Amino acid sequence: xxxxxxxxxxxxxxxxxxxxxxxxxxxxxxxxxxxxxxxxxxxxxxxxxxxxxxxxxxxxxxxxxxxxxxxxxxxxxxxxxxxxxxxxxxxxxxxxxxxxxxxxxxxxxxx
Amino acid sequence: xxxxxxxxxxxxxxxxxxxxxxxxxxxxxxxxxxxxxxxxxxxxxxxxxxxxxxxxxxxxxxxxxxxxxxxxxxxxxxxxxxxxxxxxxxxxxxxxxxxxxxxxxxxxxxxxx
Numbered sequence: 001x002x003x004x005x006x007x008x009x010x011x012x013x014x015x016x017x018x019x020x021x022x023x024x025x026x027x028x029x030x031x032x033x034x035x036x037x038x039x040x041x042x043x044x045x046x047x048x049x050x051x052x053x054x055x056x057x058x059x060x061x062x063x064x065x066x067x068x069x070x071x072x073x074x075x076x077x078x079x080x081x082x083x084x085x086x087x088x089x090x091x092x093x094x095x096x097x098x099x100x101x102x103x104x105x106x107x108x109x110x111x
Numbered sequence: 112x113x114x115x116x117x118x119x120x121x122x123x124x125x126x127x128x129x130x131x132x133x134x135x136x137x138x139x140x141x142x143x144x145x146x147x148x149x150x151x152x153x154x155x156x157x158x159x160x161x162x163x164x165x166x167x168x169x170x171x172x173x174x175x176x177x178x179x180x181x182x183x184x185x186x187x188x189x190x191x192x193x194x195x196x197x198x199x200x201x202x203x204x205x206x207x208x209x210x211x212x213x214x215x216x217x218x219x220x221x222x223x224x
Contacts, residue, residue: 032210032211034212034213036215041217041218041220042217042218043115043117043203043205043215043216043217043218044154044203044215045215046112046212046213046214049212089153089154093211096211097142097144097207097211097213098144098156098159099213101153101154102153103152103153104152104153
């Protein structure tokens with residue numbers, strides 16, 4: 001089955017810096033790659049996603065890039081703010097509603 | 112996206128008892144799922160809640176321990192039966208939207224003493 005590795009497990013940045021989280025996957029048939037943000041005491045929230053026919057997608061301060069050849073995709077957050085502090089999960093799909101999740105990255109943004 | 116209401120938001124239970132978690136969606140959805148998130152861990156799919164038929168359980172999860180009901184397209188329940196401290200987790204309801212997008216409820220924080 002699909003294997004997803006997410007790094008780093010913890011990321012600490014200063015407010016205003018950029019943050020990058022990377023996920024690698026094993027199954028080249030994966031075709032949908034969402035990112036979720038989970039704040040303390042809340043359920044995961046879909047923040048951005050990308051499909052296999054696109055290399056990059058941007059939404060204000062967040063962007064996702066996909067390298068299908070190397071089988072990795074990354075979440076980029078620019079101009080980080082304290083409210084960006086949360087756990088971020090990547091996921092991959094093989095054409096169904098059942099994703100494989102990464103283990104999560106705890107992002108801490110220091111004011 | 113659908114609005115998902117999950118309750119209770121948290122509970123503290125004694126071992127050997129059972130807890131039923133409710134998930135209500137503001138619109139009809141075909142795909143509905145239950146996840147478990149152990150402390151500091153990722154999301155693990157327990158089962159797919161099928162409307163009008165038995166749920167489809169993932170490896171490691173059984174109906175006797177986690178019975179699920181799905182009487183209609185807007186509501187589902189998950190029961191955690193005969194609880195032990197190892198069942199202490201966050202339990203999450205999720206629904207499938209358009210184009211494989213998944214949306215999650217706010218979760219139920221369960222602590223078993």
